[in-house]
Amino acid sequence: MASIDLKGVRKVYQGNVTAIHALDLSIADGELVVLVGPSGCGKSTLLRMIAGLETITDGTISIGEDVVNKKEPAERDIAMVFQNYALYPHMSVRQNLEYGLKNRGTPRDEIDRRVNEAARILEITPFLDRKPRQLSGGQRQRVAMGRAIVRQPKAFLFDEPLSNLDAKLRGQMRIEIRRLQRSLKTTSVYVTHDQLEAMTLADRLVVMNGGRIEQVGKPIELYDKPASLFVAGFIGSPPMNLLPIAALQAIAGGTMPNLPTGTDIVGIRPDEVVVGSGEGIALSGTVELIEPVGGESHLYVRVEGLDQTLILVQQGRASVGEADKVDFVLPLAALHGFNKESGLRVD
Amino acid sequence: MDTKRTVFPSQGLPYLLVAPQLIITIIFFIWPAGQAVKSSFEREDPFGLSTSFVGLLHYLRLFQEPDYLASVGRTALFALAVTIISMGLALVLAVAVNRLIRAGTAYSTMLLWPYAVSPVVAGILWWFIFNSSTGILPYMLEFFGLDWNHQLNGTHAMILIIVAASWKQISYNFLFFLAGLQSVPQSLNEAAAIDGAGPFKRFWTIVFPLLSPTTFFLMIVNLNYTMFDTFGVIDATTAGGPNQATNTLVYKVYTDGYIGLNLGSSSAQSVILMLFVIVLTVIQFRYVERRVQY
Structure with a gap:
């Protein structure tokens, strides 16, 4: 010992x-x-x-x-x-x-x-x-x-x-x-x-x-x-969605929350994204692919104006089908802020 | 194992393709060997006009002939000495080269050169070095009060052919040992190091046991080598002498048959040697082919 x-x-x-x-x-x-x-x-x-x-x-x-x-x-x-x-x-x-x-x-x-x-x-x-x-x-x-x-x-x-x-x-x-x-x-x-x-x-x-x-x-x-950013992307499966603020602002339209200065990327865990409506940044996109894992379903969603595909986790079966439109919300409390330059978290 | 099958357009082609090798084997190996077996049961008159069947006479005589029995003992000594010396030194060299990271290939290449030297040339090289009147080694041995003369001293002659034959075989053994050492996973060595075994102990308890298939294979090959391929070395240095001291079985086949023209006895001797090789080969196939898994 x-x-x-x-x-x-x-x-x-x-x-x-x-x-x-x-x-x-x-x-x-x-x-x-x-x-x-x-x-x-x-x-x-x-x-x-x-x-x-x-x-x-x-x-x-x-x-x-x-x-x-x-x-x-x-x-x-x-x-x-x-x-x-x-x-x-x-x-x-x-x-x-x-x-x-x-x-x-x-x-x-x-x-x-x-x-x-x-x-x-x-x-x-x-x-x-x-x-x-x-x-x-x-x-x-x-x-x-x-x-x-x-x-x-x-x-x-x-x-x-x-x-x-x-x-x-x-x-x-x-x-x-x-x-x-x-x-x-x-x-x-x-x-x-x-x-x-x-x-x-x-x-x-x-x-x-x-x-x-x-x-x-x-x-x-x-x-x-x-x-x-590295830890955010490495820990957790499926990995955290990391989205550039600028692109998000352009599509979500004005209603951006007050994030600490220096934040230019926000991250959100796939299971924290809420399908439907609610408080937060509201987005909508097209479901490209659904992976039914059993207890949960992984939705790969393409949003107009964003370069990467978003991953959403829904408990149980998916409420939508492939190629369907889906509305979802990124709750503000669940957002992680990062600085692109330094790669570090901003609180 | 998945084997690749080739489909030939006609039935005759595969036979045609192996024919050259088969013809060479039959003309130069199978047919002479058959002739040797045949003539070992026959006696020919001095003028070659008539041959008569004599059964096992030549064999029975061989085992009563003191010269032949002495040659068996001599060959055993020679074979064991060459095998042990050439394998031992080759293993030491292989272990040393295996530890090198960068210069390993250069050393390997140089260590392989003696294998490219023909047995006769190897014999003559050592004959020069050991030459009692002009050689460098007898000159140096004189300082230790040793009067080297392999032309007169049977023991000296035996040492000479053992050294010459071993030197040539080290390269071959070295290559196999090096390959064997490189296939022992590094992690086994590391695990043993953590388990508290020093380098020497690691070698003898982990590496050497894992080399045993290679060692066994080489032992068989080396025994075969000393029995047959050393003819050139002996012929170029001592020619079996002095006073039969280096007349090994394979050399005796030649002296009795070609010099003494006693073809019946010589054939019987070569048949016995042939049987010996067959036994060694069977042993090799039976035991060496069993692979050790890492």
């Missing part, structure tokens, strides 16, 4: 390519922090720097009290779950679980106790004598988790551990990881590009873009108050 502190951490690759720009982040003891962002945003690099698999160009990384910059991965007392699981193919599941403990000279009876305990928790006891290739994707994933928990490390590092599973299994494993992490209370850093996974798992969410942190906070805070 330990906290993880990153201070002014930078990573510059050969050829002067900066992967991580001076970055600060504190992860509290027992917390599950999710790093999320698009491909190439530096989230995996950052995780590998914490693990000791990448060197640190500048700044310090500490795990617990120790600065670990110069320490080998083995000395950092962390465990990592890899995207491809990285199970040792020539060893049985049991040997895979034992490997890290044996290398550290753990006594035999302690090894057996921990391996059996981990196997019980993860329900992989029946497979202990099989080779990894004889297991399904989900089972391999469990073994990879098992290899991490038998070590009882200071921290777990997850590098997109669920991205090789099918959607249903991914949902199940997500819940299991959350449950496991809550009961073990081990500090965890979890990297994913899947914003749904990020939202549901995280105690705190770190949204990264281009080697920088865009915003840190509780998932719901990020959803409710995205600090930048």
